[in-house]
Amino acid sequence: xxxxxxxxxxxxxxxxxxxxxxxxxxxxxxxxxxxxxxxxxxxxxxxxxxxxxxxxxxxxxxxxxxxxxxxxxxxxxxxxxxxxxxxxxxxxxxxxxxxxxxxxxxxxxxxxxxxxxxxxxxxxxxxxxxxxxxxxxxxxxxxxxxxxxxxxxxxxxxxxxxxxxxxxxxxxxxxxxxxxxxxxxxxxxxxxxxxxxxxxxxxxxxxxxxxxxxxxxxxxxxxxxxxxxxxxxxxxxxxxxxxxxxxxxxxxxxxxxxxxxx
Amino acid sequence: xxxxxxxxxxxxxxxxxxxxxxxxxxxxxxxxxxxxxxxxxxxxxxxxxxxxxxxxxxxxxxxxxxxxxxxxxxxxxxxxxxxxxxxxxxxxxxxxxxxxxxxxxxxxxxxxxxxxxxxxxxxxxxxxxxxxxxxxxxxxxxxxxxxxxxxxxxxxxxxxxxxxxxxxxxxxxxxxxxxxxxxxxxxxxxxxxxxxxxxxxxxxxxxxxxxxxxxxxxxxxxxxxxxxxxxxxxxxxxxxxxxxxxxxxxxxxxxxxxxxxxxxxxxxxxxxxxxxxxxxxxxxxxxxxxxxxxxxxxxxxxxxxxxxxxxxxxxxxxxxxxxxxxxxxxxxxxxxxxxxxxxxxxxxxxxxxxxxxxxxxxxxxxxxxxxxxxxxxxxxxxxxxxxxxxxxxxxxxxxxxxxxxxxxxxxxxxxxxxxxxxxxxxxxxxxxxxxxxxx
Numbered sequence: 001x002x003x004x005x006x007x008x009x010x011x012x013x014x015x016x017x018x019x020x021x022x023x024x025x026x027x028x029x030x031x032x033x034x035x036x037x038x039x040x041x042x043x044x045x046x047x048x049x050x051x052x053x054x055x056x057x058x059x060x061x062x063x064x065x066x067x068x069x070x071x072x073x074x075x076x077x078x079x080x081x082x083x084x085x086x087x088x089x090x091x092x093x094x095x096x097x098x099x100x101x102x103x104x105x106x107x108x109x110x111x112x113x114x115x116x117x118x119x120x121x122x123x124x125x126x127x128x129x130x131x132x133x134x135x136x137x138x139x140x141x142x143x144x145x146x147x148x149x150x151x152x153x154x155x156x157x158x159x160x161x162x163x164x165x166x167x168x169x170x171x172x173x174x175x176x177x178x179x180x181x182x183x184x185x186x187x188x189x190x191x192x193x194x195x196x197x198x199x200x201x202x203x204x205x206x207x208x209x210x211x212x213x214x215x216x217x218x219x220x221x222x223x224x225x226x227x228x229x230x231x232x233x234x235x236x237x238x239x240x241x242x243x244x245x246x247x248x249x250x251x252x253x254x255x256x257x258x259x260x261x262x
Numbered sequence: 263x264x265x266x267x268x269x270x271x272x273x274x275x276x277x278x279x280x281x282x283x284x285x286x287x288x289x290x291x292x293x294x295x296x297x298x299x300x301x302x303x304x305x306x307x308x309x310x311x312x313x314x315x316x317x318x319x320x321x322x323x324x325x326x327x328x329x330x331x332x333x334x335x336x337x338x339x340x341x342x343x344x345x346x347x348x349x350x351x352x353x354x355x356x357x358x359x360x361x362x363x364x365x366x367x368x369x370x371x372x373x374x375x376x377x378x379x380x381x382x383x384x385x386x387x388x389x390x391x392x393x394x395x396x397x398x399x400x401x402x403x404x405x406x407x408x409x410x411x412x413x414x415x416x417x418x419x420x421x422x423x424x425x426x427x428x429x430x431x432x433x434x435x436x437x438x439x440x441x442x443x444x445x446x447x448x449x450x451x452x453x454x455x456x457x458x459x460x461x462x463x464x465x466x467x468x469x470x471x472x473x474x475x476x477x478x479x480x481x482x483x484x485x486x487x488x489x490x491x492x493x494x495x496x497x498x499x500x501x502x503x504x505x506x507x508x509x510x511x512x513x514x515x516x517x518x519x520x521x522x523x524x525x526x527x528x529x530x531x532x533x534x535x536x537x538x539x540x541x542x543x544x545x546x547x548x549x550x551x552x553x554x555x556x557x558x559x560x561x562x563x564x565x566x567x568x569x570x571x572x573x574x575x576x577x578x579x580x581x582x583x584x585x586x587x588x589x590x591x592x593x594x595x596x597x598x599x600x601x602x603x604x605x606x607x608x609x610x611x612x613x614x615x616x617x618x619x620x621x622x623x624x625x626x627x628x629x630x631x632x633x634x635x636x637x638x639x640x641x642x643x644x645x646x647x648x649x650x651x652x653x654x655x656x657x658x659x660x661x662x663x664x665x666x667x668x669x670x671x672x673x674x675x676x677x678x679x680x681x682x683x684x685x686x687x688x689x690x691x692x693x694x695x696x697x698x699x700x701x
Contacts, residue, residue, distance in 0.1 A: 116598035121684040122625070129691065131351030131598075 015060045036088055037065050043084040044074055051075045051173025052140055075099065075187075076171035085249070098190040099172035103156075103163040105141035105184050105260050106197035111213035112140050112161075113123065128181040137210045141200040150179035193246050193261045196230075197236045203235055213258055221250035221259060230259075263466065265491035268638040270671045271594065271666035272428050272494055274467060276468040279551045279558045284439055285323035286562045287575055289361055290334045293566035294346055295321065298354040299605040302394040302401045307357055313340045318389075318542050319359050323346030330393045330403045334359055335544035335564035337366040345365045349569075349588040349602045350595055356603070359566070369540050377450045377537045385454045392536035393543045397528040398422065398497065399589050401607040408454065411516035416455045417521045420506055421448050421530050422463040423471065424490055424497030425512075430610050431525040432547035435560045437464070437471040440531060442476040443538070447530030448485060449542055450537055451523065458484030461506050467492040494592060495669040499524045503636050513665055519685050528609075547602060550576040554583035554613030555678040569611055584619050587612040592670045623639025626678035633672035639665055643672035647685035655696065666690055672680045 004049045042063035048056040052073045054063055063069040064085060071089055072082035078098045079226040086092060118127055124146035126190065127133045133142045143161035155169035156176060163184070164174070177185040184199060200207065217235040221226030224230075229243035230250050237250075237259065287375040296303035305322030309315055315334040322332035339362045346356040377385065385515060390405035410416055421444060425433040436443060448460045462479070464472045466489040473564045487502050490496050490505055500511045509520040525533075528547060544565055551558040556577030563572055569586070573579060587594040588608055605612075633643040641662050649657040666686050673683040 116596070121681060121688065123688070125692075126684060126688050131347070131690075217682070 007210065008090075011076070018133075028124075034065050037061050039088045040064055040085055043081055043088060045076050047076060047079065047152060049076060049171070049173040049175060051171070051175060076173050099187040100167055100170040100190045101155075101165050101172055101174070101176055101185050101187055102195050102197075102262065103141060103165055103176075103180075103184050103196070104146070104186055104197055104199050105139070105162050105182075106213040106260070107135065107137060107140040108162050108212045108213065109143075110160075112137055112211040113209065119143075120212075125181045137200050137202075137214065139182060139184070139201065141182065146179050147176040147185065150175045189241050192239075192241050192244065193199040194230075194239055194244060194248065194251055194259055195262050196239060196259050197262075198256075198258045200235060201235045212257060215230075215258055216256060218255060220253050220255060224249040224253040264463075264488060265493060265496070266501045266504045268566070268636050268640070268671065269493040269495060269501070270636050272674065274428045274492070275432050275551070276381065276429065276467070278429065279549050279560055280434065282435070282558065282560050283430070284432075284435045284547055284560045284562050284600065285574065286410060287536075287564070287567065288542070289363075289484055289564040290295055290567055291361055292340075293336060293359045293564060294356045294568065294601075294603040295332060295335065295359060295362060295382065295566035296346065296348055296354045296356045296603060296605060297322045297332055297350075299332065299565070299607065299652040300330050302326060302330075302406075304354060305329060305332050307343050307355060309334075309340050309357060311340050315340060315504060316336070316357060316366050317370040318544060321359075326387055328403055328406055330390055330395055330405070331436075332357075333393055333542040333544050334368075335566050336361045336544065337364050338362040347599055347602055349605060349608060351598060354564075357685050367541075377453060377513070379587045382454045382456075389533055389535055391542065392530045392532065394529060394536070395543075396526055397532065397546060397605050397606060397609070398526040399593065399607045399609055403483075403604075404525065404533070407518075407523060408451070409524070410516070410523075411463050414440075414518045415521055416518060416523055417457055417459055418500060418507060418523070419448060419455065419457070419460045420524045421453045421460070421520060421527060422497055422499070422502055422524055423462055423468075423475070423527045424502060424634055425468070426465060426492075426494045426497040427592055427594075427609075428494075429551045429612055430549050430590050431551075432549045432560055432609055434468050434471050434525050436547055437468070438474055438532060441474055442463070443531045443534040445478055445482060445485065445533035446538060447525075447532075448532055449482070450483065451525065452664040455523070460485040462487045463490050463496075463502055463506055463525055464488070465490050465492045465496055471585040494671065495638060498638065505605075507551070508687055513662075518644075530577065543606060546604065546606060548572065548584045548607065548608055549610040550613075552587075552608065552614050553618060554579055554581055554586075554615045556580045565606060565607075566603045569597065569605055571611070572604060573600065573609055581615045583613045584616050585614045587614070592674065593668065622679045624679045625681065627682075628678060630680055632675045632677065636671040636675045638671060641666060641686075643682035643686055644680070646689055647682040650685040650692075651687040655689060655692050658686075659693050662691040662695060667686060 029176045030200045044057040054060040061112045071083045071085045104122045111134045113135045122144050124144045127142050132138045141162045155166045198215040205213045207216050214235050217232050218250045220233050229240045288557050297604045300303045303326030305324045308323050309321045317337045320331045321334045335404050338359045341360045342357040345353050386405050386408050394404040396402040481486045504523050532543045546560050548563045559576045586597045645661045646661045670683050
């Protein structure tokens with residue numbers, strides 16, 4: 001009986017002693033961490049997608065608190081998260097324009113011509129290293145799904161050989177932009193509707209042997225636009241979203257139907 | 263039998279063109295001579311449109327060290343200078359020459375016959391002038407190979423007559439028909455380095471070639487003909503050096519690091535031709551073979567001849583050709599446009615029908631480890647492939663992806679058709695790209 005009592009006392013005594021030592025050590029060697037970091041981590045979506053350019057939400061939180069990144073750096077969270085973080089940081093939130101990603105290619109299987117049959121690795125990067133991929137068009141979507149695997153939010157699908165982004169699932173993290181060897185993805189304002197689905201810079205006449213769904217640089221859209229919002233640069237139509245009023249004229253007039261509402 | 267660890271034994275199919283004599287293919291009306299047929303800086307055209315050029319005249323050159331000049335392979339008029347597609351899939355400037363069928367030579371015939379009159383530096387300079395590159399396929403400028411970094415002592419020269427790729431018989435035919443040129447080329451190299459230790463390595467499925475070369479080298483001091491085990495990739499530089507000298511080229515190193523220079527049979531001939539007849543590299547031996555060709559042949563083709571012309575000369579396509587490969591079936595490059603010209607590295611044009619191309623449409627690795635077993639440089643291809651699959655490029659590098667020689671043994675042997683080589687190769691290129699971006 002006494003023996004077990006002594007044992008119990010000895011064990012709890014050692015525990016207490018170590019506890020005190022640890023408590024003192026924690027005070028002396030304490031790493032000072034800004035408590036705002038935890039709060040910001042809490043406010044961030046926590047997807048760790050890396051879309052902001054940092055290795056994860058924690059890294060971004062640290063950068064925001066240190067002042068290296070602005071409060072609206074999270075492309076996924078949008079306005080809401082930016083406001084929350086601004087509150088934590090005690091600054092006024094800057095405007096965040098919600099964005100989304102689009103794949104600028106409409107060269108589906110029947111439209112774009114192939115120069116060879118590709119049987120290798122099902123990966124766009126691998127295919128693009130074989131003289132630019134199986135398509136004659138050197139800009140076109142190869143449809144092997146490198147972006148699908150890169151997307152953390154399941155927003156991209158290959159439909160008929162071309163990547164299509166789901167508007168609502170897309171968080172504009174930008175991972176597809178980085179993954180695509182053809183740089184086909186672009187971040188556009190979320191509420192924009194008109195999109196030019198082509199990146200081919202060949203002249204109109206050359207397009208005949210490349211793709212039936214490609215911009216031929218006819219400039220009809222340019223003439224149709226009353227707001228100076230669409231221009232053909234380097235044989236490809238480009239929309240200036242700051243001027244676009246979504247009238248839809250260019251979509252109606254495009255002879256190749258590659259300016260679409262999506 | 264001299265050999266190395268690993269490797270595979272594909273059916274060699276050499277019987278198709280083995281007994282076909284090398285025939286000179288008369289050049290076509292128009293030749294497309296690319297400005298880049300070598301590794302290194304591309305050449306700049308030195309001729310203008312409308313100018314008359316002579317056979318063997320330099321039409322493109324570069325000031326860069328790692329580069330060799332390009333010569334006109336026929337006499338004629340420069341029609342245009344334009345960008346064309348090369349067999350390796352890249353685009354390059356090319357001088358288009360309209361042949362006048364006179365074959366008027368640019369240089370005096372046979373003026374440098376006696377190589378012993380020249381110093382080593384002069385010989386290396388002449389090799390560069392002749393536009394000689396490694397003709398096994400890679401196209402590395404030979405004069406760079408012959409100028410090892412200071413402090414490296416070369417004591418052995420190996421002529422690579424292994425020709426381990428299936429279907430290829432160009433080197434074999436050269437050894438049978440022009441053994442003197444091969445030996446002469448080797449003697450030039452031995453003289454240049456002031457050494458007396460030359461090997462000619464030949465796989466033992468080419469018995470006649472071994473016999474012939476042994477006969478011809480009987481009275482040559484310091485030149486030995488050695489038989490190698492028939493195994494792919496016996497003709498890979500590092501494996502060949504190991505097989506013959508038992509020296510291991512260090513990681514990321516060159517053969518010069520172990521005192522060896524290794525040249526291809528056809529390269530050796532090109533060097534010999536410069537000294538014997540004062541002819542630069544304007545022809546090469548091309549094997550046209552496979553089930554998709556009517557009359558398989560060994561041709562001596564002028565550089566710049568379109569593939570389609572060569573195929574036509576060999577009787578045209580037979581059956582439903584599904585794939586055309588430049589080089590051997592293991593490491594060659596598939597072609598999608600037959601207007602590409604024959605370049606210095608075109609050792610063969612192979613045409614295949616559906617029958618040969620049957621491949622299970624799977625992509626499964628069940629970790630049997632066969633790829634590691636056959637890898638001639640002792641890598642673990644499935645490990646690297648796995649790391650690449652999950653995007654861990656750093657791990658790929660740690661596992662030695664950069665040491666891969668891309669011989670394709672792993673993909674050849676994979677029972678699950680998981681194409682480990684494709685992933686290793688992608689990993690390799692990604693690592694190199696990342697490095698370039700950082701620099």
